[in-house]
């Protein structure tokens with residue numbers, strides 16, 4: 001598989017606080033890749049840099065061989081942020097049509113895409129409600145629907161299943177797998193171990209460093225542990241000095 005995402009020597013500071021330190025990532029096309037790390041480890045900062053929303057203090061990012069930020073590439077990325085950026089006075093359908101226009105989905109395909117995205121997140125029966133009547137979990141599902149509306153080549157999901165019940169969570173994972181089968185590369189941030197287990201490959205992030213990377217099985221094997229949680233703790237206890245992941 002060819003490399004789709006390449007992040008080299010990424011470092012980032014907010015004011016004087018350095019929150020990412022020499023991060024290197026290679027993600028092949030079509031992978032479901034997880035960034036696993038505790039709160040504050042730098043996951044959101046890293047994905048914002050990845051999609052070109054944030055300029056790193058140093059380092060470069062290439063997606064599909066193109067240097068980020070690239071306007072044309074941004075059109076092919078679906079990003080689900082942690083905070084929902086939706087219009088609460090509009091209905092779910094109106095929100096989806098609004099974003100479909102922003103993504104420049106041709107008018108004749110918009111209805112079909114809105115219907116499909118609503119199906120994936122199980123909101124078909126709520127399309128005509130305004131979002132002010134939605135629960136927190138329903139808004140998360142709406143944000144996910146917006147992120148996958150334009151069938152992006154790259155889907156980035158920042159803790160997508162927080163506030164989503166286990167049944168829907170399982171069905172969303174099935175849909176992510178389907179999208180992956182159709183060639184979508186998916187990067188997901190999580191601090192939930194059972195979600196991390198479902199990823200093809202993982203980077204473990206702690207205090208702005210990648211402390212280990214590999215498939216869930218490789219990580220357990222390398223650390224000689226039974227669970228990812230134990231693996232994380234074991235890698236986290238190791239020296240941070242030699243953590244480039246290439």
Ligand SMILES: Nc1ncnc2c1ncn2[C@@H]1O[C@H](COP(=O)(O)OP(=O)(O)OP(=O)(O)O)[C@@H](O)[C@H]1O
Pocket residue numbers: 014015019037038039040041042043044045046082191
């Ligand atoms: N805009 C900002 N200005 C200053 N500091 C920030 C800003 N955004 C994040 N930080 C700091 O950077 C560090 C990494 O934050 P980040 O949101 O990337 O972590 P995270 O792993 O995504 O955490 P969480 O799982 O809680 O979302 C934290 O110490 C946070 O306080």
